[in-house]
Amino acid sequence: MSDLFSKFDALIEERQALLDTGVRDPYSIVMEKVLSPTRALINGKETILVGTYNYMGMTFDPDVIQAGKDALDQFGAGTTGSRLLNGTYQGHRECEDALKEFYGTDYAMVFSTGYQANLGLVSTIAGKGDYIILDADSHASIYDGCALGNAEVVRFRHNSVEDLDKRLGRLPPEAGKLVVLEGVYSMLGDVAPLPEMVAVAKKHGCMIMCDEAHGMGFFGKHGRGVFEEMGCEGDIDFIVGTFSKSVGTVGGFVVSNHPKFEVLRLVTRPYVFTASLPPSVVATAATSIRKLMHAGNKRAHLWENSKRLHGGLRELGYKLGTETPQSAIIAIILTDQAQAVALWQSLLEGGVYVNLARPPATPAGMFLLRCSLCAEHSAEEVETILGLFATSGRAVGCIGPAR
Known part of the structure; x- marks a missing residue:
């Protein structure tokens, strides 16, 4: 009898x-205790978190936490049903209202995860005879x-406007076409x-659909x-x-102004055939979204953190994923898995947690460490992070000695 696991033997x-x-x-890292948006106990050691995607530090916001507690008391632990049947509570509608207000759109649809939001829209909106044109690094x-849908799939070179234009020019002009973009690409x-x-x-x-998970x-x-930053608000059909x-918290969404948008609730399988988010989760999400509307100071501080860490790592001699800081994600590119793991472990032992990313998740077979900064990281924490990158990088041979 064939062992179905044999295909994974090399891995x-x-x-x-x-x-x-x-x-x-x-x-297999375990957060034994989370102390704040930027610190946790890992292996019994207080560790600065630089790999959590908690960009705005909302996980410990008192208003957000209280909203979740109140909903848990009033509506219980879960819905035990899909949005289409018994799984839409008042909180789900309030969360969608918060999204419509935040984005200034007519429609919003909340999914149980961000993964399901992409899975649902992409597989449903383009069908047999249609085309999905997506960035190769999607x-x-x-x-x-x-894969779940029936449309023809066409990839274009990462961030290449010229290649997108060329490939679209080869497609039948009468066919339905969805171009899928991302504001920020999560690896680099x-x-x-x-x-x-x-x-x-x-x-x-x-x-046009734009994924703004990291923007x-x-x-x-x-x-x-990013679409707002770049003045594209009136031109994108789905965010x-x-x-x-x-x-x-957890969950996903699609917002749009398309007048037929609501039919998606009836035909999108990852929406129809899965349990809805617990009331406590949508309550925390709605409260957080409304607070993010007025988070200009947090946004400014996050950019300060990103610029300082990016500039500091470049000064130390690291090869980075971007020439300039473009987002709150900063990728350090290493030569191979052994070097990436050695640096990752040295950083962890010193008290800084970052993400280790490897193929096939990374583009072009890269091995990299990925830093995700938070608006709650203090300037002092950023300097501590840089100091450890200097010490660890020299210890494992990723960068040269201090000048």
Whole structure:
């Protein structure tokens, strides 16, 4: 009998060989106690968190926490049903109202995760005979949405306006087409040239979806995302996002002004066939979203943190994913897995947690450490992080000695 796990043997062996060298497993870290948006106990040691996507630090906001407690008392622990049947409570509607106010749109639809929001919209809106045109570095949830649906899939080179234009020019002009973009790409932290891409998509008669998972909260005057920052608000048909980044909880959403949008509630499988979010979660999300409307000072401080960490790492001699700070994600590119793991472990032992990312999640087979900054990181914490990157980087040979 064939062992269905045999296809994973190479990965199992690679992982075991890594663990046999004595390093910790980078993918089994446990937060024993979370002390704040920026600190936790890991292995009994107080650790600065620089890999949580908690961009705006809303996880411990007193108003957000209280809203969740109140909803838990009033509505119980869960809905035990899908949004289409018994799973829509007053809080779900209030959360969608908060999103409509935040984005200035007519419609909003809340999913149980950000993954399901992408999965649902991408697989549903484009069908047989239609085309989905997506950036080659698109998130796994977008690719999975393509796999779940029946549309033809066309990839273009990452952030290449020219390649997008060329590939759209080859498609039948009468066919339905959805161009899928992301405001911030999560591995390298680079942003899309949205105005140019939107112009090309419109020229070819396409609808446009933009994933703002990593842009919501701190890009744009109102924190709506990169599309707001770049002046594309009136040109994008669907904005997809998540509550698990700047909002500080869990869930996903799509907002739109399309007059037929509400029919998606009846035909989107990841919305129809899954349980809805617990009332306490949508209450925390709605409260957080409304507070993010007025978080200009937090946004400014987050940018200060990003610029300081990016500049400091460059001065130390690290190779980074972007030439300039483009978002709250800063990627440090390493030569191979051994070097990446060694630096990651040295940082953790020194009291800083970052994400270790490897293929196939990373573009072009890169091994990298990914820092995600928070608006609640103090200037002193950023300097501590830089100090440890200096010490650890020299200890494992990633950077040269101090000058």
